[in-house]
Amino acid sequence: MIIPKEPKLTVEQLSAVTAIVEEYDCKLQVIIGHHRSVYAVLGEERKTVMVNRILGLDFIDRFDAVDSPFKLMDSSSELAQHKIVLGNHIVGEGPFVIAGHCTIDPKNPNLFIESAHAVKEAGAKAIRGGVWKPRTMPYSFQGDDASVKILMEARSQTGLPVDTEVMDEHQLRIAVEAGVDILQVGARNALNYSLLKSIGQMTQNKKIAVLLKRSMGMGPVNEFIAAAEYIAAAGNPDIMLCPRGTNPTMDGYRNYPDESITPLLKEKTWAPVIVDPCHSVGRAKYVPSAALAAIAYGADGVIIESHLDPQKGIGDDPKQSIKPAVLKQLITDIEAIWAIKNRIVLADN
Ligand code: PEP
Ligand code: MN
Numbered sequence: 001m002i003i004p005k006e007p008k009l010t011v012e013q014l015s016a017v018t019a020i021v022e023e024y025d026c027k028l029q030v031i032i033g034h035h036r037s038v039y040a041v042l043g044e045e046r047k048t049v050m051v052n053r054i055l056g057l058d059f060i061d062r063f064d065a066v067d068s069p070f071k072l073m074d075s076s077s078e079l080a081q082h083k084i085v086l087g088n089h090i091v092g093e094g095p096f097v098i099a100g101h102c103t104i105d106p107k108n109p110n111l112f113i114e115s116a117h118a119v120k121e122a123g124a125k126a127i128r129g130g131v132w133k134p135r136t137m138p139y140s141f142q143g144d145d146a147s148v149k150i151l152m153e154a155r156s157q158t159g160l161p162v163d164t165e166v167m168d169e170h171q172l173r174i175a176v177e178a179g180v181d182i183l184q185v186g187a188r189n190a191l192n193y194s195l196l197k198s199i200g201q202m203t204q205n206k207k208i209a210v211l212l213k214r215s216m217g218m219g220p221v222n223e224f225i226a227a228a229e230y231i232a233a234a235g236n237p238d239i240m241l242c243p244r245g246t247n248p249t250m251d252g253y254r255n256y257p258d259e260s261i262t263p264l265l266k267e268k269t270w271a272p273v274i275v276d277p278c279h280s281v282g283r284a285k286y287v288p289s290a291a292l293a294a295i296a297y298g299a300d301g302v303i304i305e306s307h308l309d310p311q312k313g314i315g316d317d318p319k320q321s322i323k324p325a326v327l328k329q330l331i332t333d334i335e336a337i338w339a340i341k342n343r344i345v346l347a348d349n
Contacts, residue, residue: 002028002054003062007036013059014039024050040066072232073225073239073269080270084209084238086181087161089125091209091240091272095334096301098163098182098211098274099124099327100154103133103315104147115308116154118324123331126182127154128163128303132171133315134188141314145171148178155181163211163303169198176202182209187244187279190215190227200234209238211274211303216247216255221264228271240272241265242303243294245280254282254320259294272300278320284310287322288330295337298345302334 002017009017017039018028026043045051051063068074084091099119104112116127129151132143148164155162161181166172167189175183183203189195190213199210210231214224228239243262245255257280262273275297277290291302307313307321322330 001064001066002039002041002060003064004037004039005059005061008032009037009039009059013057016057017054017060020050020053026050069222070225070229070269072237073229073271075266075268075270077270079232079237082237082270084240084272085207086126086209087159091274092300095295095331095338096126096272096274097124097327097331097334098126098128098301098303099306099324100128100163101130101307101313101315102128102278102305102317102321103130103141103143103313104150105314106144106147106150108312109150109153111308111312112150113154113157115306115324116158116160118308119306119327120158120160122306122324122328124160124304124306124327125301126161126163127151127158128184128305129154130315131164131175132167134165134167134186135315145174148174148180151180152178155179166195166199168195172198172202176206176208180208182211182240184211184242185213185227185231187213187216190218190224193227193230196227196230197234200231200236203238204235206236207238208236209240210236211240211242213242213244213276213279214246214258214261216245218246221261221268224265225269225271228269240274240300241269242274242276243280244276245282253280253286255280257281257290257293259290259297259299262294262297262299266298273298274301274303275299276303278303278305278316282316282320284320284322284326287320288326288333291330292333292337295334296341298341304330 029040131147163182165184243258259275275294305321306327307317310321
């Protein structure tokens with residue numbers, strides 16, 4: 001939409017603008033208002049060179065694009081009805097709870113397998129387990145390629161899909177070859193566009209979903225959706241958006257809780273939202289409330305760190321994993337909030 005400085009373009013100005021847009025295979029439509037006229041560009045209106053040339057004309061005030069920049073992720077795009085199927089769950093139809101250890105301890109595989117069975121029994125629909133970990137200190141445990149086998153063993157014993165974070169192409173290749181169902185892009189890599197592109201390319205048509213975390217520094221919601229657009233544009237639209245708390249932190253919490261952005265995301269994009277309350281609040285005792293808040297805001301599910309014996313865990317498990325018994329009660333409560341939320345939505349329509 002072109003807005004001139006004066007209430008309308010002169011005949012000469014109109015023909016100058018028309019000549020430019022036609023060079024880029026677009027058409028100009030004049031919208032005559034009571035006080036002023038505006039000029040809609042019909043066609044691919046985001047061509048940078050065309051926009052810059054129009055903005056370079058000294059009688060033009062603004063160029064407001066009306067097309068969404070998100071060709072694939074926008075809620076009105078052709079993918080608006082796209083559904084992600086994981087195991088026997090269609091994401092969006094009933095709460096999707098992913099649960100399991102923050103980190104798989106390769107020295108204690110049985111503990112992970114036991115937790116996997118326990119979270120399944122508690123009602124989880126998928127299992128998480130960090131094979132590779134992004135750690136603040138280079139001397140902390142970084143994960144182990146060998147843990148992929150343990151993750152896949154949990155998959156075959158429980159029959160549930162599994163989730164793990166990948167941080168580079170080496171890990172991506174191993175995870176894809178092993179048959180991991182959900183690849184997590186962590187908060188630290190949510191702006192790593194090369195990785196996002198590689199993930200989109202390598203998971204194309206493989207029925208592998210991507211859980212894209214919100215980066216801790218991400219402000220505008222559009223920046224988050226743009227990161228998802230990278231993955232979709234590279235070939236895989238099976239993307240779930242995961243708010244996980246941002247910086248600066250809230251005093252007493254690990255990050256600044258951001259489950260409240262869920263309705264904003266749902267307005268702009270069709271992608272399901274799976275909130276991570278554990279990395280947001282960072283303390284096991286606050287996790288259930290944050291998870292319920294996420295569902296009340298309209299999230300399609302949550303990803304929860306859960307461990308049979310958190311004090312024996314590594315990574316984040318000792319501080320923010322909830323026990324499977326707590327998870328079981330939480331999932332019952334999530335189902336209740338889900339029903340209330342759906343009632344509100346139905347009443348709204
Ligand atoms: C995790 O899920 O264990 C993790 C490291 O998450 P984030 O990328 O959100 O910090
Ligand atoms: Mn963690």
